[in-house]
Amino acid sequence: MKSLTPAAAFVLPLLASATxxxxxxxxxxxxxxxxxxxVVTRVYQDNDVAIYFDNEVNRSITWPNQYVSAVWRYTKKTYAHFGTAPQLYAIFHTAKYSGGHPSTYFDASHDYRNVIDVGSSSSTAWTSGTGNDLDIVTHEVAHIVEGxxxxxxxxxxxxxxGDSKWAEIFNYDVYLGLGRTADANRWFNLMQNATDNFPRANTHWFRDWFYPIYANYGGATVLNRYFVLLAQYFPKSGNNYSRNMNWGEFIHFWSGAAGVNxxxxxxxAFGWPAEWETQFVQAQKSFPFTYAxxxxxxVTLFQDINHGGYAAGLPVGRYNLATLSAWGVLNDDITSLKVAAGYKVVLYADDNFTGATLTKTADDASLVDDGWNDRASSLVVSAN
Structure with missing residues (x-):
């Protein structure tokens, strides 16, 4: 894929432009x-994706229609919204542009759309719909999540x-989440043997870092929680992260996501240079969340009726609008919800737990009947 620009170098477009x-x-x-x-042509669309082929892609290829749609739905269910437009734009090229790149709804370069653009030098590209065909598509979606x-x-x-140890665990989780056990096992075996020369020689990122975190501390939940903590605590300028993180901060944020040091x-996995110890101690002071x-x-919140659209699963806690945003929930955007046994949620029409309220102690496939479609701006989740 194309190299991502360092964090501090991005310029924030107005969200109104994205909308x-x-x-x-x-x-x-x-x-x-x-x-x-x-000039690429749309060959398929549904509520989640728009698929585009260039002129050389064989029109008999249809596996991206359902696969890319399923990946994007799962991504929104796991990490919540990616802008106001529901669809991912997926572009496929044959006999050109080998590799791939992503773009997000923040980026003017791709007309403020969430995009994956993949190509191959082969004249018979994308015909199998297996193995690397799936891997590269899923990999590029991983970059949209991180960006x-x-x-x-x-x-x-x-x-x-880099490009991208994050995608290794993301791909594995997507395959599991979609029930593609054979692909999950294939990917697991590939990644268990993969090594890199950063941050030191013979580093096993998947085997020694990401997979143990994933397996021991909550699967997809721990991956999502990392991005929640970033959004809550890491320095921002407007809607942009304003700088890159150091190694001590990296370990601190993943510790927070996992709930353990x-x-x-x-x-x-990586070694522990003296510089990292200094960074780690400072990160604990600068970003004072605990490892509990x-x-x-x-409670799980859903954008649409019948538990559709993006989703956000919340533990017990108090969520004003800023906190909901960090969990990926837009203001006035919730239409259905699920409540686990033994819990309740109180919805508030205004920020900071003010305004009209609605209490739910069980699943509700539509808040429309209660007059609460797209009304919640803050909420409290507690034991019932």
């Missing part, structure tokens, strides 16, 4: 980024995990 592009996907789209200059989760632009950890695991496990998901 202006939330429209029906056009029948054709003129590429105008990097060396790309193709635009929770309504904040940029990836502060990109300079540390991961210094020992980090030392085993926040507990199970008590």
């Amino acid at each position: 202006a592009w939330a429209q029906v996907p056009p029948a054709t789209w003129q590429e105008h980024w990097f060396e790309h200059n193709q 635009a989760a929770k309504g904040v632009h940029n990836s502060p950890a990109f300079g540390l995990w 991961l210094k020992t695991q980090a030392t085993s 496990n926040p507990g199970p998901t008590a």
Whole structure:
């Protein structure tokens, strides 16, 4: 993929500009980024994706229609919204532009759309719909997550995990989440043997860092929680992260996500230079969240009726508008919810727990009947 720009170098477009592009996907789209200059044609669309082929892609290829749609739905269910437009734009090229790149709804370069753009030098590209065909598509979606989760632009950890150790665990989780056990096992075996030369020689990022965190501390939940903490605590300028993170901060934020101090695991996986100790201690002071496990998901909020649209699973706690935003929930955007046994949620019409209220102690597939469609601006989740 194309290299991501360092965090501090991004310029924030107005969110209003991004919203202006939330429209029906056009029948054709003129590429105008990097060396790309193709007019691509929409071959499929649904509520979650718009698929585009260049002229050389075989029109009998249909696996992206359902697969990319399923990946994007799962991504929104796990990490919540990525702007106001629901669809991911997926562009496929044959016999050109080998590799891939992402773009997000923050980026003018791709008309403020969430985009994955993948290509191959092969004249028979994308015909199998297996193996690497799936891997590269899913990999590019991983970059959208790291670059635009929770309504904040940029990836502060990109300079540390590169292109992209994050995608390794993301791909594994997506395959599991979609019930693609054979692909999950295939990917697991590939990643268990993968090594890198950063931050030191013979580093096993997946085997020694991400997979133990994923397996021991909550699966998809711990991955999402990392981005929640970033959005809540890491320095921002407007809707942009304003700088990259150092190694001590990286370990601190993943410790917060996992609910345990991961210094020992980090030392085993990466080493522990003296500089990291200084950074780690400072990170604990600068970002004073604890390593206590926040507990199970008590309430899940959904954008649409019948538990559709993006989703956000919340543990017990008090959520004003700023906190909801960090969890990926937009203001006045909730239409259904699920409540785990033994819990309740009190919705407030205004920020900071003010205004009209609605209490729910069980699942509700539509808040419309209660007059609460797209009304909640803050809420409290507690034991019932």
